[in-house]
Amino acid sequence: MKIGLFFGTFNPIHVGHMIIGNYMVEFSDLDEVWFVITPQSPFKQKTSMLGNYHRLAIANIAVENYPKLKTTDIEFNLKQPNYTIDTLVRIEEKHPNKQFCLIMGEDNLKGFHKWKNHKVILENYELYVYPRVSEGKAEYKLLNHNKVHKINAPIIQISSTFIRKSIKERKDISTMLPHNVWKYIDEMNFYK
Template identity: 55%
Template sequence: MKIGLYFGTFNPIHIGHLIIANHLAEYSDLDQVWMVVTPHNPHKQKHTLLDDYQRLHMVHLATEEYGKIKPSDIEFKLPQPNYTVNTLVHLKEKFPANEFALIMGEDNINSLHKWKNYEYIIENHDVYVYPRLKSGNIDPQFVNHSKIHWVDAPVIELSSTFIRESIKNKKNIIPMLPAKVWEYVEHNLFYRK
């Protein structure tokens, strides 16, 4: 099975995340997409970041009706701070029959060379890159790389930061969140301050 790993804080998960994940699950050679919830770095003060398990719960709520999209807490169990290469090695040991690929926005591809052991990552794992409006010039080493796949997914310019700010400012953001995520956020009064 070929699994795409879509990393994020998902604070909160929104329809943009789901549109990209579903597009890759339906229109690429990936069998599943795992939404990998990135844990809170204990060394960073991040007042707006909800608890790891609250964010994971929102991902569960958002993906329960998608057969090919699964929530993952795999990084919760790894030593922090964690690096993507460590997650990939851990997953390969835990699920040796599966092939793992990375999913990232075009705006992130230019920083890939700064990742720990990025050469190992792109030698051993496919990378699926979805378009973003603000991406700049692409590093030439990644343009025609055999392991990097440019995906013609919808361009979604919606951010969790915008959603949190909108909630704080009492704006109606119901269309931006899956219904069950909105109910959970509203019930718990998240992002109000």
């Protein structure tokens, strides 16, 4: 089984994340996409960041009707700050019969050479890259690497920052979140 790991704080998960995850699983050779909920750094206390388990709960609600989309809290118990290579090692220990790949926005590929053990990651894992709107259209050398797959997913210009700000301003943005997520966030008075 080939699984794409989609990393993020998902604060909160929104339809943009769901569209990318679903597109990856339906229009590539990935069998599943796992949303890897990145923990809040103990060194950065952001008041707008929901706690780890709240964000995990919201993500679980978002994927509950999509059997090919899952969540994982694998990073919650890893030493902080955490690096992707450490997560990959741990997740393979827990799931030795699965093949893992990374999902990332094209903008992240630009700085990939700065990641800890980036060469080891590229030697051992495939990268599934989706387009993002960014300043200028720079061609990255890695786009032509045999382990990098550019997936022509839709460009979604919704951010979790925009979602949080809009909720705080009491805007009805219910169409930008999975229905059950909007209902839960509203009931819990999150981000208000």
